[in-house]
């Protein structure tokens with residue numbers, strides 16, 4: 001099976017004021033179509049790891065591969081391109097631009113990538129909204145839709161550049177159980193029907209237990 005993301009011997013230290021070894025020899029792979037979750041107690045290093053895997057943090061030791069290409073050590077311009085093209089993000093808070101319409105919000109990462117015309121991007125964005133059953137919200141201002149709807153819009157936005165992997169940091173942390181189930185089911189469908197990989201940090205055991213694999217972290221290490 002194809003590997004979409006691979007971390008090899010990732011070590012990370014914080015140096016303020018004393019040296020703190022926060023990530024200790026992290027090794028794992030995420031395969032194409034795999035739905036994996038990362039769990040662990042508060043402070044064990046989940047967000048720090050996700051920050052590295054998502055290429056936002058470059059101050060670490062080890063190797064990171066995205067779609068079998070070594071990306072650790074790349075310059076910031078290349079990393080920004082790879083991040084935009086290959087990774088979709090869903091956070092606890094949706095970070096939609098409230099003055100923009102839903103459609104405009106979903107289009108933004110594709111405009112940033114700059115590989116398609118406005119019309120193509122608009123068409124793609126409508127397709128993503130349809131996929132998530134929220135096409136009727138397209139022309140609405142982002143501030144005027146519900147919390148659960150906003151999170152579905154955030155997923156549509158994460159999908160707009162057809163990434164290989166979706167990374168989430170507590171994407172259901174701010175949702176009630178009905179909307180959290182909804183987001184889980186969307187992720188599950190994306191993994192099963194679209195062969196998309198998902199790597200989701202969560203504190204929600206019910207959510208994690210339903211994923212294909214739980215990556216359990218403790219004190220900066222992955223438990224095997």
Ligand SMILES: Nc1ncnc2c1ncn2[C@@H]1O[C@H](COP(=O)(O)OP(=O)(O)OP(=O)(O)O)[C@@H](O)[C@H]1O
Nearest residue numbers: 014015016022040041042043044045046047048049
């Ligand atoms: N910039 C920083 N400088 C020093 N230490 C930091 C920094 N950021 C995080 N840490 C420490 O690194 C450890 C891991 O933090 P991290 O945020 O990755 O944990 P987490 O598992 O995501 O926690 P939570 O579940 O509460 O979000 C913690 O002990 C934290 O205090």
